[in-house]
Amino acid sequence: MNFTSKLFSVPALVFGALLGLQMSASAQDIDAGRVKAQACAACHGATGNSVSAEIPNLAGQSWRYIYVQLKDYQSGRRTNPIMSAMAAPLSREDMINIGTYFEAQPAKPSTFKADPGRIQLGKAKSEETLCAMCHLGGFAGQNEIPKVAGQNYDYIVAQLHAFKTRTRHNDAGNMTSVSQTLSDEDIINLGHYITSLR
Numbered sequence: 001m002n003f004t005s006k007l008f009s010v011p012a013l014v015f016g017a018l019l020g021l022q023m024s025a026s027a028q029d030i031d032a033g034r035v036k037a038q039a040c041a042a043c044h045g046a047t048g049n050s051v052s053a054e055i056p057n058l059a060g061q062s063w064r065y066i067y068v069q070l071k072d073y074q075s076g077r078r079t080n081p082i083m084s085a086m087a088a089p090l091s092r093e094d095m096i097n098i099g100t101y102f103e104a105q106p107a108k109p110s111t112f113k114a115d116p117g118r119i120q121l122g123k124a125k126s127e128e129t130l131c132a133m134c135h136l137g138g139f140a141g142q143n144e145i146p147k148v149a150g151q152n153y154d155y156i157v158a159q160l161h162a163f164k165t166r167t168r169h170n171d172a173g174n175m176t177s178v179s180q181t182l183s184d185e186d187i188i189n190l191g192h193y194i195t196s197l198r
Contacts (some may be wrong), residue, residue: 026100031114033101036094039086048102051153053112060107063099065146070095078170110138112153114196122193125186139197149197157191 037048040058045051048059058066071076073087074095090098126132134145140149148156162168164179164187182190 013171023080027098029097033097036098037101047105049108050152053152056155057107057151058102059105061102061147063103063140065144066099066102067095068144072170109152109198110150112195114192118189119196127191132149137193147154148194153191153195156194157187160187
């Protein structure tokens with residue numbers, strides 16, 4: 001091996017070592033999250049696929065969104081007797097690891113039978129209210145904005161009503177503003193549309 005090939009192999013080795021460390025750290029975060037998430041399984045399912053229509057699926061959700069919601073439950077910005085109690089003892093690292101674990105889990109398709117007519121009305125309303133500006137195309141979400149595609153219908157409807165009535169307000173005002181423009185029928189239609197997405 002000549003000097004030039006040795007010189008070029010050093011960065012490659014360093015890069016490979018750093019990549020290995022990063023992958024190892026990510027696997028450790030997921031493993032640590034799996035342990036902490038065992039307490040979540042009774043409601044959200046072992047892999048984040050909810051056992052109840054009123055409880056959100058967490059599988060495939062952005063770790064950053066999960067982290068922010070846990071932090072908000074812990075601080076009181078978002079309230080729910082069960083979730084506030086579950087979040088109370090968690091460290092920042094615990095919350096990140098739980099989010100990382102659920103983000104890595106595959107989401108199962110919803111079994112809700114969405115009405116085709118309501119899907120079309122919900123799609124039209126989502127375009128009118130520019131939902132994709134924050135939730136992105138296909139409602140895939142980004143960073144602290146949740147993925148809601150395929151989310152449980154009952155949960156979607158409940159959260160839109162909560163934003164509209166201002167009983168949920170940990171959204172910097174965006175969802176509260178948008179929800180004020182929605183009728184009860186709009187909320188039902190949006191629920192059918194969003195739940196039908198894959």
